[in-house]
Amino acid sequence: MKRRYLEGISANILLLGIVSFFNDLSSDMIMPILPMFITTLGGTGFTVGLIGGLRDSISSILKVFCGYWSDRTGKRKIFVSSGYLTSSIFKVFLAFSQTWLHVLVFSGMERVGKGLRSAPRDAIIADSMPDERGKGFGVHRALDTSGAILGSIVVFILFWLFGLSFSSIIFIAAIISFFSLIPLHFVKEERKKLQDINLRISLKNIPKPLRLFILISGMFALANFSYMFFILEASEAFAGKLSVGVPILLYILFNIFYAVFAIPFGTLSDKIGRKNVLISGYLLFSLTSLGFAFFRSLTAFVILFSIYGIVHAMVDGTGRAFVSDLSPVELRATHLGTFHTIMGITALPASLIAGLLWQIHPSTTFIYGSVVSSIGYRVTHKQRVT
Numbered sequence: 465m466k467r468r469y470l471e472g473i474s475a476n477i478l479l480l481g482i483v484s485f486f487n488d489l490s491s492d493m494i495m496p497i498l499p500m501f502i503t504t505l506g507g508t509g510f511t512v513g514l515i516g517g518l519r520d521s522i523s524s525i526l527k528v529f530c531g532y533w534s535d536r537t538g539k540r541k542i543f544v545s546s547g548y549l550t551s552s553i554f555k556v557f558l559a560f561s562q563t564w565l566h567v568l569v570f571s572g573m574e575r576v577g578k579g580l581r582s583a584p585r586d587a588i589i590a591d592s593m594p595d596e597r598g599k600g601f602g603v604h605r606a607l608d609t610s611g612a613i614l615g616s617i618v619v620f621i622l623f624w625l626f627g628l629s630f631s632s633i634i635f636i637a638a639i640i641s642f643f644s645l646i647p648l649h650f651v652k653e654e655r656k657k658l659q660d661i662n663l664r665i666s667l668k669n670i671p672k673p674l675r676l677f678i679l680i681s682g683m684f685a686l687a688n689f690s691y692m693f694f695i696l697e698a699s700e701a702f703a704g705k706l707s708v709g710v711p712i713l714l715y716i717l718f719n720i721f722y723a724v725f726a727i728p729f730g731t732l733s734d735k736i737g738r739k740n741v742l743i744s745g746y747l748l749f750s751l752t753s754l755g756f757a758f759f760r761s762l763t764a765f766v767i768l769f770s771i772y773g774i775v776h777a778m779v780d781g782t783g784r785a786f787v788s789d790l791s792p793v794e795l796r797a798t799h800l801g802t803f804h805t806i807m808g809i810t811a812l813p814a815s816l817i818a819g820l821l822w823q824i825h826p827s828t829t830f831i832y833g834s835v836v837s838s839i840g841y842r843v844t845h846k847q848r849v850t
Contacts (some may be wrong), residue, residue, distance in 0.1 A: 466646035474592035475652070477600050480544075481607030482647045485642060487548060488608050490555065490641035492615030494634050496715040497623070498571070499692035500699060500708055501630040507564035509696070509826075513819020515568050516690025517812035522572045525809020526579025531801020534584040535794065541653040544588070547581025548644050550574075555638035559631050572759035583801035590788040590796055591654060597788050598738070602730020609723035616716040624709050674790035674799060678806050680844050681783060682748055685810040687753070687836035689818035693829055694756065694772065700826070701760045710762070714769040721773030730781045739844065745778030746841040753833035 501511050507515070530543050554574035561567045585599075593600035622628045622636065630776070644841040670678070698711040752775060755768045784800065791799035821828040 465831065467602070473603055474600065476592040476650050477589055477603055479647045479651050480589060481604045483544075483548065483644050483651075484604065485607035485611035486612035486644035486647075487551070487641055489615040489646070490552075490637045492612035492642070492715075493619040493622075493637035494555070494558070496616055496619060496695060496712045497630050497708065498567075499634060499695045500711075501634075502563075502564050502692075503696075504630065505561065505567060506692035506818075507567075509693075509822035510816075510819040511564055512692050512696060513690065513815040513817075513822065515564070515571055516692045516761065516816030516819075518568065519575045520690075520808040520811035520815075522808075523575035523577075523582070524805045524811070526576060527804035527808065528712075528798065528801035530580050530800070531583030531587070531797035531804075534587060534797040534801075538587050539582040539653070540797070541648070541651060543584040544581045544651075545645065545648050547577040547579070547585075548641075548648065549577070550580060551577030552638065552641040552645070555641055557637055559633070561636035582804050583797045586788070586800045587782050588651070588653070588799035590785075590800075591793075596731075596734055598730040598782065599727065599730075599732035599786045600730075601785045602727040605726040605730070605781040606723050609719050609726060612719040613716055613723060616712060616719055620712045620716065623712065624705070651760055661729055670799060670802065671790055671792075674787065677786060677790060677850040680840060681803065682806045682810045684749075684837055684840040684841060685807045686780075686814045687833045687840060688749065688811070688814060688834060689829070690811070690815045693815075693818055693822065693826075694769070696822075697756055697760070697826055697830075698769075701762075701765070707785065712764075714765055717766065718769045718773040718776075721770045722776045723773075725774050725777035726781055729778045730785065733782045733785060738782050738789065741778050741782045742786070743841055743844045745775050745782070746837055746844060748778065748821075749775045750834045750838040750841060753830045753837065757827040757830035757834065782843050798841070808841070821842050 499516075502512055502515060530547075534540050534543050551574050556576070558567065558570040558574060561570060589604055590597055591601050599715050619633055619637075622633050628636075695711045695715065698714050701706045702710050729741055748771060752768055752771045755764065755771075759765075759768070783803070787800055787803045788796060817832065818829045821832055
C-alpha cells in the first residue's frame with residue numbers, strides 16, 4: 465500500500481519535501497507563539513498586522529528576481545540552499561529579540577530566505593513531475609505541513625510541560641532549522657543553458673491566461689490576511705495558560721487537516737481542473753472567516769481551524785501547479801516568482817487593513833476577509849482561465 469502510494473513520485477520531490485519538513489518543524493515551533501511573543505513585547509493588533517504583512521511582502525519582493533535569475537543562469541539549487549541557510553541564521557537572531565521592533569527586523573530578514581528559495585524550488589518540483597504537477601506539489605506541501613504539525617506539537621510540549629519561555633523555544637527551533645540543509649546535498653539539478661532574457665520583457669510577455677490568474681489570486685490574497693489574527697482570536701477567548709496552550713493545539717489541528725488533504729486536492733486538480741478546486745477554496749475561506757466573526761466557543765474553533773486547514777490544502781499547492789501549467793518552461797521560475805511576489809505584496813495591505821479593523825473590533829477583521837474573498841470567488845467563477 466505504501467509503495468503504491470509513493471509510486472511515480474520523483475526523488476527530488478521527496479528530498480525537497482524532507483528539507484521542507486525540517487524547516488517547517490522549526491518554523492512552526494515559532495509561528496503559533498509569534499503573535500503572543502509580539503504582544504508580550506508591547507505589540508498591538510496593528511503591530512501584529514504590520515509584522516505579519518511584512519513577513520510575506522519582504523520575502524515576496526525577492527521571489528520574482530530570484531526566479532528570473534534562476535531562469536537566466538539555468539541554476540536552481542544555489543538559490544534554494546542560500547534561502548534555507550539565511551532563514552536559519554535569522555531565526556537565531558529572532559530568539560534574542562527584546563522589543564517588537566527587533567521582531568519586525570529579524571522576522572522580516574528570516575523571510576528573505578523564503579524569497580531566495582521559493583520560486584527556484586517550485587521550478588524544480590514542476591520540472592521533476594511534468595505530467596502530474598498537482599500531485600507533485602501536493603506531496604511537497606504534505607511533507608512540508610507534516611513538519612509543521614510536529615513543530616507545533618513540540619512547541620506545545622516545551623511550553624506546557626517544561627514551561628520554557630518564548631525566547632528559549634525560538635532558539636531551539638533555530639538550531640533544528642540547520643538540519644534542513646542536509647538533504648539538499650542529494651537533490652539532482654538538471655543542467656540548463658544560460659537564457660538570453662531580461663526581466664522587463666519576461667514580465668511583459670506573461671501569457672494572458674496566466675496574467676488573469678495572477679490578478680484573481682491577488683484579489684484573494686487581499687482577503688487572506690496573516691494567520692496570526694486567527695491565533696489571536698483563539699488566544700483572547702481563553703485565560704491564563706490556556707490562552708497560549710489552546711491556540712497551539714488549534715494550530716496543530718489546522719496543520720493536520722492541511723497535510724491530510726494536500727495530496728488528495730492536488731491529485732483532484734489534475735483530474736477535474738485547477739480552477740474548480742481553487743474557486744471552491746475561495747468560497748470555503750469566505751465561509752470560514754464568517755464563522756470566526758460570529759463564533760468563539762471551543763467547539764467552533766475546532767471546526768473552523770479544521771476547515772481553515774482544508775482551505776490551504778485546496779489553494780496553496782493548486783495555485784502553484786496552475787502557474788506552472790500556464791508558464792512556458794524557459795520562464796517557469798520567473799512566472800512562479802511573479803506569482804509569489806504579487807501574493808506577498810498584497811499580503812501587506814491585507815494584514816494592515818486587518819490590523820486596523822482589529823483595533824475597532826476583531827469581528828470586523830473576519831467580516832472583511834469574508835466579503836473580499838467572496839468577491840474573488842465570484843470573479844474567478846465568471847472568468848475563463850485555462
